Amino acid sequence: MKVKICGLKTKGDVETAVRNGADYIGFVFAESRRRITPKHARRISKMIPKSVKKVGVFVSPTLDELEAIITAADLDLVQIHGERPANRFSVPHIRAVAVKDTLDLAVLANDPAEYLLFDAPPQKYVGGNGQTFDWEKLQLNDLSDKKVFIAGGLTVDNVQTARQLFNPYAVDISSGVETNGEKDCEKIAEFLKKAKEEM
Numbered sequence: 488m489k490v491k492i493c494g495l496k497t498k499g500d501v502e503t504a505v506r507n508g509a510d511y512i513g514f515v516f517a518e519s520r521r522r523i524t525p526k527h528a529r530r531i532s533k534m535i536p537k538s539v540k541k542v543g544v545f546v547s548p549t550l551d552e553l554e555a556i557i558t559a560a561d562l563d564l565v566q567i568h569g570e571r572p573a574n575r576f577s578v579p580h581i582r583a584v585a586v587k588d589t590l591d592l593a594v595l596a597n598d599p600a601e602y603l604l605f606d607a608p609p610q611k612y613v614g615g616n617g618q619t620f621d622w623e624k625l626q627l628n629d630l631s632d633k634k635v636f637i638a639g640g641l642t643v644d645n646v647q648t649a650r651q652l653f654n655p656y657a658v659d660i661s662s663g664v665e666t667n668g669e670k671d672c673e674k675i676a677e678f679l680k681k682a683k684e685e686m
Contacts, residue, residue, distance in 0.1 A: 488650055489657035490682045491542065491636065492664065492675055494521035498531040503672040505539055507679040510657065512539060513566065516556055517546035520668065521661065525559035532561070542566050542581065550576075566604060574599040581636060586620035592629040603630065604659060607639035619645070627653055643674070643681045650682070658682055 492504040493513030504512055512535060514528040515521040532541055540563040543556055547569035557565065557578055566581040582600035584590065585608040595603060605625055607618040619640030627635060637649050638659035646658055664674040 488655065488682060490679055491657055491659040492661075492679075493542075493544065493638075493659055494519070494661040495531075495670060496521060496523050496527075497670070498534075499672065500670040500675065501531050501535065503675050504679070505535055507676045508683055509539060509675075509679060511542050511564075511659075513542045513544055513659070513661070514560060514562075515544045516548075516560075517544060517568070525556045528560040540564055544568070548572060564602075568606075583638075586625055586639075590625070592626070596630055596633065598633075602634045602636060602656070604636035604638055606659075622649070622652055625653070627655075641678075643678050646678065646682045647684065 489510035491511035491513055492509045494515050495501050495504065495512055501512055512532060514523050516523065516525065535541060541561065542564045543560055543562040544566045545553060548567065550572035553565060553572060554577060556562070562578060564579050564581060565576060566583055568583040579601040581602040581604050582598055583604045583606055584595065586605050587608055605620065607620040634656040635653065636657045636659045637653050637655045640663070641649060641658055641660045642663040649658060660678055664678050665671055666674065
């Protein structure tokens with residue numbers, strides 16, 4: 488199972504994530520306490536090997552904004568919450584879906600996104616709120632052809648439960664590897680070790 492560590496803001500956090508086996512590094516370009524500039528994201532991610540993918544996180548961006556930041560931050564993928572300005576972009580994209588009462592999985596199965604990410608409904612900010620969604624509301628049988636990320640409230644204590652329940656392509660964590668609102672290198676390393684364990 489692959490792991491995305493999201494909301495990174497420092498070179499040390501990026502290095503810790505990469506050194507401990509992260510497959511995706513997430514940079515937030517939407518309104519958030521984890522927001523980062525494209526220039527800074529590019530600077531702290533220069534040492535990332537090509538095997539680790541850099542993901543930009545956006546909320547209802549314009550197409551011009553999205554493509555400009557893809558270039559400026561040298562992104563490999565984009566993750567889009569809210570409205571998408573198009574169905575295809577210059578890099579692959581992850582469509583974020585808030586798990587509420589009902590989901591039309593038949594529609595999602597035909598979505599043009601290369602990946603789907605299921606997350607808790609937004610609160611003050613979209614994503615990164617440390618809340619799980621109701622896992623019983625998500626049945627992935629109809630999405631067997633899609634690469635799925637599970638996000639929302641993951642921790643070292645529940646990541647293997649999520650893995651057993653959903654068998655996802657990847658998990659995505661942000662607040663679960665923080666202490667007092669800032670990334671914690673020990674928690675990043677611990678989560679990656681736990682998520683990668685074969686049970």
